[in-house]
Amino acid sequence: MHIVLLASTGRAGRTILTELVSRGHQVTAVARDLGKLPADLPETVKIVRDDLGSADRIAEIIAGSDAVVSAFGPPRDDPRFTSDESYTDLLPDTVKRIITAVQKAKAPRLIVVGGAGSLEFSPGVTVLDSGHWPKPFIPIARSHVKAFAALRASDINWTYFSPPILIDLGDRTGKFRLGGDNLIKDEQGKSWVSFEDYAIALVDELEKPVHERARFTIGY
Template sequence: MSRIVIFGAGGRAGRAVMAEARDRGHHVTAVVRDPGRHRDLAAEGVPVVRGDVTDAARIPSIVRGHEAVVHAVTPFSGPEQGFADLDPEFFVKAADALLHGLAESGVHRLLVVGLFANLQGPDGRPVMDDPAAFPPEIRPYAAAHTAGLDRLRARDSVVDWLMLTPPALLRLDSPRTGRYQVGGETAPPAPAQLSYADLAVAMIDEIETPRHHRTRISVFS
């Protein structure tokens, strides 16, 4: 049994990872920015901690004593939200804070939820650079996400990180199958999709038996 911290435990991906981890007998600590908005997590017997994935000073005290950390935080929920409050450095700050905090506290495994937009399309360009395949209005978010990936790759750290990137069709209403495929830097061909539940399966598989190290992979069905 592992002890796992999930930043963004109140979101779709975070809740799926939490459910999968608990079903397999792991101990989970849920980290959210406002515990008052997620009382249902505490009601299920999960320790809920107030925390910010970009707070480098606070992260060591949150993650110490755990074996793995999952970063499933997103500051953006959809185009209708707009970008007035989007910090283009959010994912860079999160990468810096997590790599520093995990190294300081002796936690060596970090799993990050990626974004399909910076996978390569058939023409070799990132999907986000093709306006026919990716809405231009969402590009600022994709660029912020990509900057976070670049920071993970650039930092020399003892932390064994892995970014798992689902396809564009990431479904909340699809069931858990326990099956998925793993790819590399190229976006899987349409109509590739994945359920949040199977993304969580891939995440916990990589915690239980790490197979990929300091890289980004695509995960799809």
């Protein structure tokens, strides 16, 4: 498959890129700072510099692809990330441009690396409203909710992949559980996964679609 990976240099983007390459897919890796990409990428990876600021330009990049994956998120090293929702709203604004680009290019599919805040923590209560969500990350969670709403309102073939509450670099175990709208917790009540296992599940979904025009989630 030819996959266009938008924002391919963050933790999610790089692990997804590694997983795609390991399975032999042709990848167009799009990044604002190409210096953050691995230096030893194979010939199956095409590199494109872009900041995702133009829907027309995104449409040019993704034309002819089999699927698009967006791992975009506002840079976390900006102090506004934990205090200013107008800053984290770069996320839904960018997702809306990507949706427009997918429409223009007639791309068959878009998978978005999502957020956990809109998952159901308990019946009728989202993670964001449960009291278990860290206060500094409320702005980005609210922005993820807006991005998810934009996807649901669109007419494209979208998939929104929510991580659990905790996700970090770790081991590629291949052992995890998948779900729909409900937060997944382990036997100790912890909701977590590694980026490496998240990447496995995302590429599995690309190869064998199960959650088209739907959200799914992951956890141990």
